[in-house]
Amino acid sequence: MHKDDPATLAATPAAPTAAAPQSMDAFWMPFTANRQFKAAPRLLAKAKGMHYWTPEGRQILDGIAGLWCVNAGHARPKIVEAIAAQAAEMDFAPPFNMAHPKAFELAERLVQLTPAGLNKVFFANSGSEAVETALKMAIGYHRARGDGARTRLIGRERGYHGVNFGGITVGGIVGNRKSFGPLLPGADHLRHTHDLSKNAYARGVPEHGAELADDLERLVALHDASTIAAVIVEPVAGSTGVLLPPKGYLKRLREICDKHGILLIFDEVITGFGRLGSPFAAHHFDVTPDLMTVAKGITNGCVPMGAVFAKQAIHDAFMTGPEHLIEFPHGYTYSSHPLACAAALGTLDTYAEDGLLTRAATMAPVFENALHSLRGVPHVIDVRNIGLVGGIELQPIAGQPGKRAFDAFLECWERGVLIRTTGDTIALSPPLIVENSHIDQMVSTIADVLKQQG
Numbered sequence: 001m002h003k004d005d006p007a008t009l010a011a012t013p014a015a016p017t018a019a020a021p022q023s024m025d026a027f028w029m030p031f032t033a034n035r036q037f038k039a040a041p042r043l044l045a046k047a048k049g050m051h052y053w054t055p056e057g058r059q060i061l062d063g064i065a066g067l068w069c070v071n072a073g074h075a076r077p078k079i080v081e082a083i084a085a086q087a088a089e090m091d092f093a094p095p096f097n098m099a100h101p102k103a104f105e106l107a108e109r110l111v112q113l114t115p116a117g118l119n120k121v122f123f124a125n126s127g128s129e130a131v132e133t134a135l136k137m138a139i140g141y142h143r144a145r146g147d148g149a150r151t152r153l154i155g156r157e158r159g160y161h162g163v164n165f166g167g168i169t170v171g172g173i174v175g176n177r178k179s180f181g182p183l184l185p186g187a188d189h190l191r192h193t194h195d196l197s198k199n200a201y202a203r204g205v206p207e208h209g210a211e212l213a214d215d216l217e218r219l220v221a222l223h224d225a226s227t228i229a230a231v232i233v234e235p236v237a238g239s240t241g242v243l244l245p246p247k248g249y250l251k252r253l254r255e256i257c258d259k260h261g262i263l264l265i266f267d268e269v270i271t272g273f274g275r276l277g278s279p280f281a282a283h284h285f286d287v288t289p290d291l292m293t294v295a296k297g298i299t300n301g302c303v304p305m306g307a308v309f310a311k312q313a314i315h316d317a318f319m320t321g322p323e324h325l326i327e328f329p330h331g332y333t334y335s336s337h338p339l340a341c342a343a344a345l346g347t348l349d350t351y352a353e354d355g356l357l358t359r360a361a362t363m364a365p366v367f368e369n370a371l372h373s374l375r376g377v378p379h380v381i382d383v384r385n386i387g388l389v390g391g392i393e394l395q396p397i398a399g400q401p402g403k404r405a406f407d408a409f410l411e412c413w414e415r416g417v418l419i420r421t422t423g424d425t426i427a428l429s430p431p432l433i434v435e436n437s438h439i440d441q442m443v444s445t446i447a448d449v450l451k452q453q454g
């Protein structure tokens with residue numbers, strides 16, 4: 001048996017793990033109910049294959065690939081070795097007016113995987129940074145072409161594009177926006193596509209709602225296309241609770257963007273690198289955006305990295321002016337960090353060896369059937385699925401939005417399964433090495449937990 005075989009990885013026993021911390025006071029935790037957590041901590045200390053282990057050695061099945069990122073499963077040897085070797089060889093290289101060979105090697109490897117035309121890549125360190133980079137590229141591109149009035153950015157209600165100011169401006173999750181002032185000027189939003197009255201329990205993409213793409217025509221009529229730089233959407237919205245695009249919606253959005261000279265940005269931070277059963281959602285839906293953001297699975301979550309893929313014409317529009325001057329005044333100290341590049345190369349090797357960029361397509365029918373077996377389980381009001389992404393929407397407890405799903409999350413943790421919840425939707429996105437038995441365990445645990453809720 002191959003040493004990376006999923007069965008071998010899953011069977012790896014828990015060795016002694018890191019000790020629990022002495023104090024939890026100083027660490028202000030991100031996107032966490034800090035007081036709740038510190039009263040009843042949930043610590044992870046070790047990971048391999050499909051599993052985590054707590055500091056006490058309790059095994060937890062990873063139903064969410066860490067946070068939509070560990071697509072090849074945990075502690076894959078090629079990635080671990082690549083990072084260790086790179087750290088020993090060269091820890092850091094400045095990325096401004098300097099470079100290191102692996103950055104170029106990685107860029108060439110990546111653009112072999114992207115849809116035709118997306119052949120330039122700009123590195124960042126997270127999904128949020130990739131989004132900011134793409135938004136700036138879009139506005140800068142129009143200006144470079146002498147169309148500088150195109151500055152307006154269009155997002156979508158319920159969209160999630162990270163947490164920086166550009167990202168929350170085009171994002172549409174109210175809780176992430178309402179506390180932070182007026183955000184960037186001049187943005188607007190398409191309507192979201194979620195419609196339980198027509199599409200509940202759809203298997204795969206829902207039938208109804210392609211016409212919601214025409215909302216862009218409404219915004220063009222309101223603002224005029226000459227003021228709009230770009231539209232950004234997640235092909236499948238994850239963080240808002242797994243919303244799939246209605247059949248034909250993305251193609252229609254592409255057509256309307258083309259008609260009006262508006263750039264289309266796909267935020268593929270969760271859909272990139274095999275989640276839907278193709279390397280990117282753009283392949284799956286056969287729609288090529290002008291700019292595409294990725295992060296997470298690019299390094300299997302092992303070292304922070306994000307990236308933007310751009311069409312040649314967008315890149316070329318910047319390549320003017322004196323040759324000694326910087327064409328796109330943007331970048332991060334850690335853009336194309338050597339450890340991230342090494343991790344990404346090890347990740348791409350691992351994906352290729354195990355066929356992981358298409359494995360979700362093979363597992364999708366099993367996953368779909370298992371998820372839809374939850375129909376009729378108490379409190380379930382919808383089940384959504386595509387590739388290895390699942391959403392289980394629950395009836396909220398009256399007056400306590402989010403509480404039912406959060407309670408389910410806590411109880412699943414007690415029973416050894418890590419799930420994720422947003423609002424009252426449970427999201428599942430297991431590592432792409434998942435086997436039938438893991439899917440059974442996840443779904444039966446969720447069913448038991450929901451049956452037990454009053």
Ligand SMILES: Cc1ncc(COP(=O)(O)O)c(C=O)c1O
Nearest residue numbers: 126127128160161162267269270
């Ligand atoms: C679609 C999308 N865009 C952007 C981000 C932000 O990525 P990060 O948390 O790496 O900044 C996420 C994170 O989940 C995401 O799902």
